[in-house]
Amino acid sequence: MPARHDQTLRAILGPTNTGKTHLAIERMCAHSSGVIGFPLRLLAREVYDRVVAIKGEKQVALVTGEERIVPPQARYVLCTAESMPIPDAEAGPGDPGDLPRDFAFAAIDEAQLGTDRERGHVFTDRMLRARGREETLILGSDTLRPIVEHLLPDAEIIGRPRFSTLRYAGQSKLSRLPPRSAIVAFSAEQVYALAEMLRRFKGGAAVVMGALSPSTRNAQVEMFQRGEVDYLVATDAIGMGLNMDVRHVAFADLYKFDGVRERRLTIPEMAQIAGRAGRHQTDGTFGTLALAGDDNPHFTDEEIERIEEHRFQWLDHLHWRNAELDFTDVNALIASLEVKSGDRLLRAAPTAIDLAVLKTLAEDPSIASTGGKKARTLWATCGLPDFRKVGANHHARLVRRVYGYIAEGGHVSQDWFASEVTRLDQVMGDIETLADRLAGIRTWAYIAQRKDWLKEPRRWQQRTREVEARLSDALHAALTQRFVDRRTAMLVKDIGAHGADALPVTVAEDGEVMVGPEPIGHLTGFTFKVDPTARHADKRLLLAAAERRLGEELSRRAKSLIDAPDTAFQLIEDPQLGLGVGWEGHLLAKLAPGRSLTEPALRTTRSLDRLSVPLRSALRTRLEGWLERQIDRHLGGLKDLAEAAADPQQPANVRALAAMLADAGGVLPRKKLAEPISHLDKEARSRLHRLRVRLGALDVFIATMLKPAAQHWRGVLQAVRDERSLPNLPAPGASMLEGSIDVEGARLAYRRLGQQWLRIDLADRIATTAHQSKDRSDAPPLDTTFATSLGLGEDATRRLMAEIGFVPDGDGWRWRGRRVHQPKQRRRKPRPQNAFAEALGALQPQKKAPEPRKKKRRRKRGGKSS
Known part of the structure; x- marks a missing residue:
């Protein structure tokens, strides 16, 4: 094969992280002009940004299939291998042919990719023909050494050792991966699944795939580099020189589909990917990922040893395709593309997508007879990459249409081009939809870069860049939203x-x-x-x-509450926990049944368990003190009654009545206490009066229990004791209740009269007036004006007067008397007949029953008695 040796030609060979690409950048910048061909558009973009920082935007060009930034005075070109201009050669399918072909410096990166089934012939061609006037570098793996020695005998081979150590770290679970790890998978589905799991375990991961646009990929990598996420999930694209701060590489699989079959990675491929771990002087590790199931990837001992020591089998061939083409007609073109090299190390390249498309189109006789300039145009359109990965047959339809427009009218139809771009200009959809649209817009961006294919190439280049940028941003946002929880x-x-x-x-x-x-x-x-x-x-x-x-904040709040005034607390009812003491509407302690109605238990909620034991105890004491003061303030009369019931200095009948009344909450109908009241003497009545007990005609009650606050607290404590929800209490100060209401709430201080409820002190006032009228003929039993002012209806009035002891008599009322139930007295074994007697009996000492007297037996005297 032809090879020029009249200039400096060097092969820089070695494993990953040896600084080969960095050396090429330095050498290019030292020359007046230069070009470097890269395996990936992403890598070309990365190096372009680095060279721009050194030389400035006006002197640096970026040329890929879908993106061209070519300033008029550009002297340094960073490009993909397919777009790399070759001295003294015609433009190939991926080269528009509008770039200078004479550079002082030239380099081809990752030259060992000459073994790739799809693109290998491109890298082989660039290694053999891309030359700089003053210096040429071939960068690649050390496995390329015998190939270089054979094909380029005059090349100086320079080996470079790895800057850092690479060690095997074994198998790791996803949840145990160390920070700054990259997980490598070989399908988009597996990449997405792993990223989703990392989001759950670790908060998220960046995603890098070759199909991403440069801006999407850069945004994802930048997120990883800034430390927003500590994990990266990628395809084997990261093995092609992308420089990132990765310290560990985990293989999710060791098999990949190479376009023909599912096969195990070769050891050099494993090393190329694993070598992304550790940059410069930082050591790195590699291993496998343990996933659910038994089919987890495992390295063999030989593979581990050879990867760590960078010992790989020499390459024994490269893929090659003839570059001297015959454009007489399509069949002659196909034949020239399939010419054998004649060199044992240069094997015929497998049929790539461009040749497969050409063969498909050649089945049409009208195309097969095409020759000359049209054949060149046809071959150039066959170079349109299959970004969508739809296969040769389907992709050939698009190529045929593009070629038809160019061959017939000279340019692609702008209406068709515009409609296809507009169809893809939508940023709504899931990740898969956006990725598919992004692949589609890359096709039209590639077409727009060919100045001879469109009437207004600059306009459409700008348009496709804008659409790609929007789709890239949307895809980055979708990836971040789905796979990253910041x-x-x-x-x-x-x-x-x-x-x-x-x-x-x-x-x-x-x-x-x-x-x-x-x-x-x-x-x-x-x-x-x-x-x-x-x-x-x-x-x-x-x-x-x-x-x-939150421990410090909770402690601060607890200390603040301990020192807070009583107004900071209030009674609240929680739907789940029930009644209790709250603060700012939040329940702190629940009320539970205690020793008596006025002594409920206080149980702190689980929300206080986060406090230290001393703080929790102090806050509990504070809440108990507040509760006790509230009961003393609003139910003081009830507490006094309870104390009297337990006071041995009080007469037994007073203690018994006080105990019954205190247990009922300070209000009882008089008929339930008729028996004990009948046994009260003057002194006992005086003691009850001092306890604020009113012995009303209808009800016995403590007058202070009728205050709104007292009613509320009485209802709360009774609900706690009975373990039920708080009833709907009447409005404060209401004298009359109407209609269907909460019976429990009304019973606190109201007497039911049919469909109306009258407050017991007002009912007692009417009853007192009625009883006083019995001894006065000039006084009516009922003050009609007062009853009307209360709102008593006719039915309620009749019921109330009947309970007092009066029946209607014409337009007035007549006393009918009341029968007082007198319990029957039994001669033997007297038993208490009511609660009062039970309470009274419990308070009095029990007398021991006298032993029965023995009867004396009379002795019979002499025979029968008379």
Whole structure:
């Protein structure tokens, strides 16, 4: 094969992380002009940005199939291997032919890719024919050495050792992967699945695939480089020289589909990918990923040893395709493309997509007879990459249409071109949809780069760049939204932080809790609730963060409450926990049945369990003190009654009546106490009066129990004792209740009269007036004006007067008397007939029953008695 040796030609060979690409950049910048061909558009873009930083935008060009940035005075060109201009050669399918072909410096990167089935012939051709006037570098793996020695005998071969050590780290579970790890998979489905799992375990991962646009890929990598995520999931595209701060590479699989079959990776391929771990002087590790199931990837001992020691089998061939083409007609073109090299190390390249498309089109006789300039145009259109990966037959239809427009009218139809670009200009959809549209727009961007294919190439280049940028941004946003939870990623890092490295915690006025810049939930009282927008799988992590970081804030709140005035607390009813003592609407302690009605138990809620034991105890004491003061203030009369019932200095009948009344909450119908009241003497009545007990005609009650606050607290304590919800209490000060109401609430201080309820003190006032009228003929039993002012209806009035002891008599009322139930007295074994007697009997000492007297037996005297 022809090879020029009249200039400096060097082959820089070695494993990954040996600085080969960095050396090529330095050497190119030292010359007046230069060109470097790369295996990936992404890598070309990365190096372009580096050279622009050195030489400036006006002197640097970027040329790929879909993107061209070519300033008029550009002297340095960074391009893909297919777009690389070759001195003294015609433009190939991927080369528009509008670039200078004479450079002082030339380099081809990753030359060992000459073994690739699809693109290998391109790298072989560039290695043999791409030359600089002053210097040429061939960069690649050390496995390329015998090939270089055979094909380029005059080349100086320079080996470069790896800067850092690469070691095998074994198999790791996804949840145990160290930070700054890259996981390598070989299908988009597996990449997405792994990224989704990493989002749950580690807060997310960046995603890098060859199909991504440069801007999407750069945005994802930048997210990884900035440390927003500590994990990267990628295809084997990262093995092609992409420089990232990766310290560990985990293989999710060791098999890949190479376009023909599913096969195990070769050891050089494994080493190329594993070598991404460790950059410059930082050592790296590689291993495999343990996933669910038994079919997990495993390296053999030989593979591990050879990867660590960078010992690989020499390459024994490269793929080659003839570059001297015959354009007499399509069949002659195909024949020239399939010419054998005649060299044992240069094997005929497998049929690539461009040749497969050409053969498909050649089945049409009208195309097969094409020759000359049209044949060149046809071959150039066959070079349109199959970005959508639809296969030769389907892709040939698109190529045929593009060629038809160019061959007939000279340019692609702008209406068709515009409609296809507009169809793809949509940023709505899932990741797969956006990725498919991005692949589609890359096709039209490639067409737009051919100045001879469109009437207004600059306009359409700008248009396709804009659409690709929008789709790239949308895809980046979709990838980030689906596979990255910044909050979880931040918290995962924060778990291992201590002291000054820990992120600050802030609690806003509305209770929102922020750890660093990310919200994790709301603190209501002493209860932390996870942000409702968080995914279910992330809630445990957020709760752990709250447990770890909110202790100081909870302690501050507890100390503030211990010193707070009584007005800071209130009674509240929680739908789940029930009645209790609250603060700012948040339940702190639940009320439970205690020793008596006025001595309920207080049980702190679980929200206070996060406090230290001394703080929790002090806060409990504070709440108990508040509750006791409230009961003393509003139910003091009831407490006095309970104390009297337990006071041995009180007469037994007073103690018994006080015990019954205190247990009932200070209000009882008089008919239930008729028996004990009948046994009260003057002194006992005086003692009850001092206890504020009113012996009304209809009800016995403590007058202070009728105050609104007392009614409320009495209802609360009775609900707690009976373990039921708080009844709907009447409005404060209401004298009359109407209609269908809560019976339990009305019973607190109201007497039922049909469909109306009258407050017991007002009913007692009417009853007192009626009884006083019995001894006065000039006084009516009922003050009609007063009853009307209360709102008593006719039915309620009749019921009330009947309970008092009066019946209607014409337009007035007549006393009918009342029968007082007298219990029957039994001669033997007297038993208490009511609660009063039971209580009274319990208070009196029990007398021992006298022993029965023995009867004396008379002795019979002499025979029968008379």
